[in-house]
Amino acid sequence: MTALRYSPGDKVQVREAYPPGHVRTPHFVRGCTGEVQEIAGVFPNPEELAYGRDGLPSVPLYRVVFKQSEVWDGYEGPAADTVVIDLYEHWLEPRT
Amino acid sequence: MSHDHTHDHTDYQPDIEDFPFTDRMVMTQAIAELIVEKGICTADELRQQIELMDSKEPALGARLVAKTWVDPEFKSRVLEDCAKAAAEIGIDIGDIPIKAIENTEDVHNVVVCTLCSCYPRMLIGLPPDWYKSRAYRSRAVKEPRKVLEEFGTHIPDNVEVRVHDSTADLRYLVLPARPDGTADWDERKLAQLITRDSMVGVTPAKSPDDT
Amino acid sequence: MTIRRHHDMGGLDAGPVDRSEHDYAMWEKRVDAIVKVLSTPDRKLLSTDELRRGIEELGPGVYDELSYYERWISSATNLLLEKGVITVDELGKKMAEVEARWIKDRETAE
The missing domain is CATH 3.90.330.10 (Nitrile hydratase alpha /Thiocyanate hydrolase gamma)
Known part of the structure; x- marks a missing residue:
């Protein structure tokens, strides 16, 4: 069983990385800080699967919630609005 | 999938209704026939998969x-x-x-x-x-x-x-x-x-x- | 460098959502079925992420020009070629055969 680096409630920052290949981390959320809402499971790494490999070792996937106002400059809705994104562990860094 | 030309249209008629057909429609039919001919899957399996998705509503x-x-x-x-x-x-x-x-x-x-x-x-x-x-x-x-x-x-x-x-x-x-x-x-x-x-x-x- | 890849469109400006819908054509359902059948656990000839990667690699022009299932069959076909499941020659011959058959059927139907 893969050890999980984060738990629900942890503050995390999405890596500001821009690799040119297949990744599942949307561009708009890179660099943003959010909070782990829950652990979605452990899945073969899509960045490996995409190139015909087995995706092992599997990687933990977290549901991370972000305040919309922190994701978008000038977000027009209420401050309470959020976006939840599923992110693999290697895209997250601890943030205190 | 019927390959004979006795005009049993039932297998691929739906594509014919899509005229004018496009390159990708032809490609789709070609891939379907090739994977069946190569024994990768059967025509029945493809049909069953379509029926399965049709049942998802x-x-x-x-x-x-x-x-x-x-x-x-x-x-x-x-x-x-x-x-x-x-x-x-x-x-x-x-x-x-x-x-x-x-x-x-x-x-x-x-x-x-x-x-x-x-x-x-x-x-x-x-x-x-x-x-x-x-x-x-x-x-x-x-x-x-x-x-x-x-x-x-x-x-x-x-x-x-x-x-x-x-x-x-x-x-x-x-x-x-x-x-x-x-x-x-x-x-x-x-x-x-x-x-x-x-x-x-x-x-x-x-x-x-x-x- | 902060490359945004073409398919990664969350947050970009775009016009109103066009809510008109079409019923899936049989050929589109067939694309869907081909992909599902090729990716079953006993075959593993395709994975969802390979299909997605292949779609992303179609490039900006083709990505927008093609419809959803046109992108799928283009990606799936490229993957089958790369993996040696089919050859370019087989594909070309089969497509020519299908096209000729359809043209003949249309003429017969008219």
């Missing part, structure tokens, strides 16, 4: 949601493990996990896939064109309230709009809120209020006045 999801409205324990199980709960009522959602998310007085959920078009197809069928459109995929995440207004849905400012970007291994099914005025309705009748769009989160369930 919003009515399945609606049946599941209606039961969550009348059975709080079932709802807890759906929120905990949607596949297992769906199996209780005879629905097989396959291998891709679906996560149910509940609309409440305080939170309205809406689902988008900004990177492709991931969708809970095993519970509500194949996605509508707008779900796969550039406009929806680009805007739903940044200006969800405006997009919802385009669907005729106004969410008051005291309700949080929560967008789920379905980017990875999970698919999302919104459990819309049960409309007022349905206290004495049974599951079958309630299910008629639960539309595909309400399970994506772009509209609420229909009100009893709409039926």
Whole structure:
């Protein structure tokens, strides 16, 4: 069983990385800080699967919630609005 | 797939109805025939897969949601493990996990896939064109309230709009809120209020006045 | 460098959502079935992420020009070629055969 680096409630920052290949981390959320809402499971790494490999070792996937106002400059809705994104562990860094 | 030319059109006639045909239609037919000829799969298996997807309709999801409205324990199980709960009522959602998310007085959920078009197809069928459109995929995440207004849905400012970007291994099914005025309705009748769009989160369930 | 890849469109400006819909054509359902059948656990000739990667690699022009299932069959076909499941020659011959047959059928039907 893969050890999980984060738990629900942890503050995390999405890596500001821009690799040119297949990744599942949307561009708009890179660099943003959010909070782990829950652990979605452990899945073969899509960045490996995409190139015909087995995706092992599997990687933990977290549901991370972000305040919309922190994701978008000038977000027009209420401050309470959020976006939840599923992110693999290697895209997250601890943030205190 | 019939390869003889005795004009038994039944196998590929649907393509002929799609005239003028395109390169990709020809490519699709060619790939289907090649993988059958190579023994990778049978024509029957392809046909059965099409029938399986044809059987996946919003009515399945609606049946599941209606039961969550009348059975709080079932709802807890759906929120905990949607596949297992769906199996209780005879629905097989396959291998891709679906996560149910509940609309409440305080939170309205809406689902988008900004990177492709991931969708809970095993519970509500194949996605509508707008779900796969550039406009929806680009805007739903940044200006969800405006997009919802385009669907005729106004969410008051005291309700949080929560967008789920379905980017990875999970698919999302919104459990819309049960409309007022349905206290004495049974599951079958309630299910008629639960539309595909309400399970994506772009509209609420229909009100009893709409039926 | 902060490259945004073409398919990664969350947050970009775009016009109103066009809510008109079409029923899936049989050929589109067939694309869907081909992909599902090729990716079953006993075959693993395709994975969802390979299909997605192939779609992303179609490039900006083609991505927008093609419809959803046109992108799928283009990606799936490229993957089958790369993996040696089919050859270019087989594909070309089969497509020519299918096209000729359809043209003949159309003429017969008229």
